[in-house]
Amino acid sequence: MSETKKQILLVEDDNNDAELTIKALKESNIANQIIRVEDGEEAINYLKCEGKYQSRQNLHPALILLDLKLPKINGLEVLKTIRGNAALKYIPVVVLTSSREEQDLIRSYELGVNAYVVKPVDFQKFALAIKELGIFWLVINIPPPEK
Numbered sequence: 001m002s003e004t005k006k007q008i009l010l011v012e013d014d015n016n017d018a019e020l021t022i023k024a025l026k027e028s029n030i031a032n033q034i035i036r037v038e039d040g041e042e043a044i045n046y047l048k049c050e051g052k053y054q055s056r057q058n059l060h061p062a063l064i065l066l067d068l069k070l071p072k073i074n075g076l077e078v079l080k081t082i083r084g085n086a087a088l089k090y091i092p093v094v095v096l097t098s099s100r101e102e103q104d105l106i107r108s109y110e111l112g113v114n115a116y117v118v119k120p121v122d123f124q125k126f127a128l129a130i131k132e133l134g135i136f137w138l139v140i141n142i143p144p145p146e147k
Helices: 015-027 040-048 075-083 102-110 123-140
Strands: 008-011 034-037 063-066 093-097 115-118
Touching: 008 015, 008 040, 015 034, 015 123, 034 040, 040 075, 063 075, 063 123, 075 093, 075 102, 093 102, 093 123, 102 115, 115 123
Parallel strands: 008 034, 008 063, 063 093, 093 115
Antiparallel strands: none
């Protein structure tokens, strides 16, 4: 296993939610670099090294934190694209959303999400949820080896 810290891809269009997520991860001493993209199209381009990301090093993130309500391409379509791509399908994806809609929850799991977390309104609860997510997916969980 490589000693290089892999990136966290944060797919979030709301600046306040993105800032709170990044702050919570940093306060949890998560050392992984956090890359933020603001819409579903940009997320797919980043993951596939296309568009403005065509020259980036093709290393997959250690974790994707994915909002569902995104401009251009929604989070469910991004998840569908990830799980349908042989090179991307094993990346852990955590839906981090304000949606409590049952159909979003069901569809996320049908498409292969690893976890579904509703963003708490209270910052302390939100920070704790992000800390626990980061520790589990980046420290405790053992991902499959990359091919």
